Amino acid sequence: MQNNYEISPNLISCLATKATGVLPLVDGAFLPGESTRIVDAHSSFYPIPIGNSGEMVLVDGGMDKHGKRLERFVAQHDLGIGAVRAVLLTHAHRDHIGAIVSLLNRGVDIKVFASAAEDEVLQGQRRSEGKLQMVTDRLPGLDAAIPGIETEILEDGDTISFGDQLQVKALAIPGHTKGSMGFEIKSSLDGSNVLYAGDALDFTPSGAKNALWLLSGDTKISNQSIIELTNRIVREGTEIDAVVPAHSGDAHFNNLRRYRAAQKPSIPRIHRYSAPRHIAF
Numbered sequence: 001m002q003n004n005y006e007i008s009p010n011l012i013s014c015l016a017t018k019a020t021g022v023l024p025l026v027d028g029a030f031l032p033g034e035s036t037r038i039v040d041a042h043s044s045f046y047p048i049p050i051g052n053s054g055e056m057v058l059v060d061g062g063m064d065k066h067g068k069r070l071e072r073f074v075a076q077h078d079l080g081i082g083a084v085r086a087v088l089l090t091h092a093h094r095d096h097i098g099a100i101v102s103l104l105n106r107g108v109d110i111k112v113f114a115s116a117a118e119d120e121v122l123q124g125q126r127r128s129e130g131k132l133q134m135v136t137d138r139l140p141g142l143d144a145a146i147p148g149i150e151t152e153i154l155e156d157g158d159t160i161s162f163g164d165q166l167q168v169k170a171l172a173i174p175g176h177t178k179g180s181m182g183f184e185i186k187s188s189l190d191g192s193n194v195l196y197a198g199d200a201l202d203f204t205p206s207g208a209k210n211a212l213w214l215l216s217g218d219t220k221i222s223n224q225s226i227i228e229l230t231n232r233i234v235r236e237g238t239e240i241d242a243v244v245p246a247h248s249g250d251a252h253f254n255n256l257r258r259y260r261a262a263q264k265p266s267i268p269r270i271h272r273y274s275a276p277r278h279i280a281f
């Protein structure tokens with residue numbers, strides 16, 4: 001039973017893709033910004049190089065708490081796991097925190113960025129949202145707590161720069177979980193700007209869809225978040241080269257425009273009252 005997913009992550013991913021009707025997740029797929037998709041038990045995480053520095057940032061951490069997938073990836077690039085400087089966590093579900101646990105266990109000096117609501121789950125102060133997680137979180141090893149973890153708290157609109165090579169903008173997209181965040185990441189390597197959406201949405205061959213209700217806290221809020229996110233990107237005139245969910249293949253931003261067009265108009269929520277913060281890393 002243990003580590004079955006490590007034997008054949010693609011088999012699980014393939015079955016889950018068929019069951020949910022989403023675009024297939026391809027392990028090892030290249031994304032803009034010279035990022036790579038690592039598929040891990042139908043979740044995925046992304047090492048993103050910080051320019052040509054030989055260092056990287058991860059978006060999420062997959063399922064594997066032993067770090068074998070990550071180890072293999074860095075070895076293929078003649079790097080060590082110490083090359084990971086930071087992890088941007090979209091939300092604290094068990095299938096997104098694996099690499100964080102493995103890196104901390106190995107004493108790698110990483111900075112973990114997450115929203116305050118997700119930090120509460122990491123600290124073990126509360127259980128995460130999601131119908132299925134409410135059950136699985138009670139099983140040994142399937143909760144998402146990393147007690148004592150030091151997290152850099154992000155709020156909607158905060159930005160992080162990794163030198164002048166990677167520019168990150170945090171976007172609140174609550175619903176799948178209370179503190180779910182997306183990250184818009186601009187890379188100096190190819191000038192691309194990619195939106196990592198975590199579990200807020202998936203793509204099917206016919207377009208975007210809301211996160212699965214069985215795995216989500218509140219799909220109504222999630223739906224509203226997707227509409228708001230789309231409105232915001234259109235309003236700000238931001239060019240997005242790809243939208244990358246964690247459980248389905250990626251797609252063009254126009255799919256979110258089509259999704260929005262098919263929904264009722266939403267009333268914008270206020271995400272924050274203070275000015276956004278910039279963190280230079």
Ligand SMILES: [Zn+2]
Pocket residue numbers: 091093176199215
């Ligand atoms: Zn999730």
